[in-house]
Amino acid sequence: MIPKLIDNVIIGLNMNIFKPIMLTLLLLQAKSSICNESSLTVAVSANVKYAFEDLAAEFTKETGVPVKSVVSSSGKLTAQVKSGAPYDVFLSADMKYPEALYKDGLAVSEPKVYASGMLVLWSARDVDLSKGVAGMADGTIKRVAIPNPKLAPYGREAIKTLDYYKVRASVEPKLVYGESISQVNQYIDSKSVDVGFTAKSVVLSPELQGKGKWVEVPAESYEPIAQGLVMLRHGQAENGDATRKFYGFVLSDKARAIFAKYGYKLP
Amino acid sequence: MIIDWQPLILTFKLAAVTTAILLCIGVPFAWWLANTRIRLKPAVEALVSMPLVLPPSVLGFYLLLAFSPEYWFGAWLDREAGIRLAFSFEGLVVASVIFSFPFLVHPVQAAFQNLPRSLTDAARVLGKSSLQTFMHVLLPNIKPALMSGTVLGFAHTVGEFGVVLMIGGNLPNETRVASIAIYDEAEALNYAAANFYAGVLFFLSFIILLAVYMINRRAQK
Numbered sequence: 086m087i088p089k090l091i092d093n094v095i096i097g098l099n100m101n102i103f104k105p106i107m108l109t110l111l112l113l114q115a116k117s118s119i120c121n122e123s124s125l126t127v128a129v130s131a132n133v134k135y136a137f138e139d140l141a142a143e144f145t146k147e148t149g150v151p152v153k154s155v156v157s158s159s160g161k162l163t164a165q166v167k168s169g170a171p172y173d174v175f176l177s178a179d180m181k182y183p184e185a186l187y188k189d190g191l192a193v194s195e196p197k198v199y200a201s202g203m204l205v206l207w208s209a210r211d212v213d214l215s216k217g218v219a220g221m222a223d224g225t226i227k228r229v230a231i232p233n234p235k236l237a238p239y240g241r242e243a244i245k246t247l248d249y250y251k252v253r254a255s256v257e258p259k260l261v262y263g264e265s266i267s268q269v270n271q272y273i274d275s276k277s278v279d280v281g282f283t284a285k286s287v288v289l290s291p292e293l294q295g296k297g298k299w300v301e302v303p304a305e306s307y308e309p310i311a312q313g314l315v316m317l318r319h320g321q322a323e324n325g326d327a328t329r330k331f332y333g334f335v336l337s338d339k340a341r342a343i344f345a346k347y348g349y350k351l352p
Numbered sequence: 353m354i355i356d357w358q359p360l361i362l363t364f365k366l367a368a369v370t371t372a373i374l375l376c377i378g379v380p381f382a383w384w385l386a387n388t389r390i391r392l393k394p395a396v397e398a399l400v401s402m403p404l405v406l407p408p409s410v411l412g413f414y415l416l417l418a419f420s421p422e423y424w425f426g427a428w429l430d431r432e433a434g435i436r437l438a439f440s441f442e443g444l445v446v447a448s449v450i451f452s453f454p455f456l457v458h459p460v461q462a463a464f465q466n467l468p469r470s471l472t473d474a475a476r477v478l479g480k481s482s483l484q485t486f487m488h489v490l491l492p493n494i495k496p497a498l499m500s501g502t503v504l505g506f507a508h509t510v511g512e513f514g515v516v517l518m519i520g521g522n523l524p525n526e527t528r529v530a531s532i533a534i535y536d537e538a539e540a541l542n543y544a545a546a547n548f549y550a551g552v553l554f555f556l557s558f559i560i561l562l563a564v565y566m567i568n569r570r571a572q573k
Contacts, residue, residue, distance in 0.1 A: 261522075
């Protein structure tokens with residue numbers, strides 16, 4: 086009905102050149118107003134990206150509500166939310182950022198741990214990973230990528246494990262800092278570095294499974310990364326029903342099974 | 353707030369080294385481009401200008417692959433010279449030279465093309481070698497273009513971000529330049545530090561461009 090209406094208006098105005106443009110604009114507007122009613126926008130930390138695809142698919146199957154994701158590092162997503170980005174729910178890589186949002190009143194639920202991230206060493210080059218983290222001190226390894234420890238919890242924990250194995254002094258000169266887990270993966274996958282610290286969820290993802298080789302970093306050498314979930318103010322205000330449903334879903338048994346599949350430790 | 357000056361110092365070191373290299377290869381290249389009659393000239397000119405229109409991420413992406421010791425160029429460098437360009441200051445210099453090349457070459461080439469042909473002829477007739485002619489007759493006559501090309505090349509290197517983000521690896525004192533430091537501090541929600549670096553770059557960029565326009569105005573008089 087709407088296109089017909091538009092047609093009438095346009096023919097009436099007799100503006101042939103503008104017709105396609107106006108039609109597009111009106112359709113876009115119509116589309117976006119539909120989306121606002123029943124779809125969900127979730128801010129997703131880079132390490133959760135792979136598990137999230139399964140999560141979103143399952144949620145949409147259950148409820149019929151489509152889910153859009155914005156994937157980035159937790160720090161960037163937090164800055165975006167602070168500047169008014171229209172996200173409904175936030176799956177962070179740690180607890181610090183959701184807590185900051187909660188304190189500012191931009192998140193409306195207390196941060197809850199939905200999964201704990203595990204570290205792995207991953208390499209696409211021909212290097213020896215059998216000695217694990219201690220082996221990073223070896224002379225054959227020249228470049229080691231980690232997420233920036235100042236910004237990314239996975240980087241912070243990677244530094245802890247270097248301390249634990251007392252190889253930090255010899256490995257530090259080899260370190261290359263990715264701005265997020267994603268850039269570390271890119272450095273490893275393009276073989277620009279010999280090896281890198283990344284999330285277990287990455288190497289278990291269907292996209293990257295079987296690429297190169299990886300070993301688990303023993304859990305006693307660092308603190309598994311507690312990842313926080315919050316409902317955002319925008320979601321509660323604009324999209325309350327779907328937001329609450331999705332929030333509950335992320336903490337449900339079905340979601341837990343998905344997180345477990347991707348190598349997360351569960352709370 | 354404790355101010356870390358390292359990113360700013362590194363930025364200007366990178367820009368200075370890049371500009372020096374640009375002058376050494378860019379000026380003779382611009383002269384050649386201004387005078388050549390080869391049929392491929394439009395293709396060469398297009399290639400030189402590519403960094404003006406390409407997203408820096410395109411260049412960064414290809415350089416990342418080129419510098420990787422797994423692919424032929426990086427493997428060759430690693431094998432022959434033991435050099436790994438990815439995540440190093442030298443790598444940034446290579447990237448910056450490519451990226452800022454048109455900013456120096458364009459004004460200089462245009463200036464060479466505007467010089468009357470008789471200038472070269474006269475110098476040669478008077479017994480000067482082609483090198484002498486180039487150094488003592490042509491270069492002094494294109495001084496304003498040389499100045500603005502140098503300043504633009506320098507300024508553009510200072511402002512480089514995308515390429516460095518992709519191939520730098522954020523190493524303090526090595527590849528963590530000011531533009532990266534701003535991005536980093538802003539992401540860490542450390543707005544005071546980001547504001548400091550951003551303010552310095554903002555102010556300096558204005559001064560640099562002001563210098564270019566003042567040089568141009570004087571040249572026109």
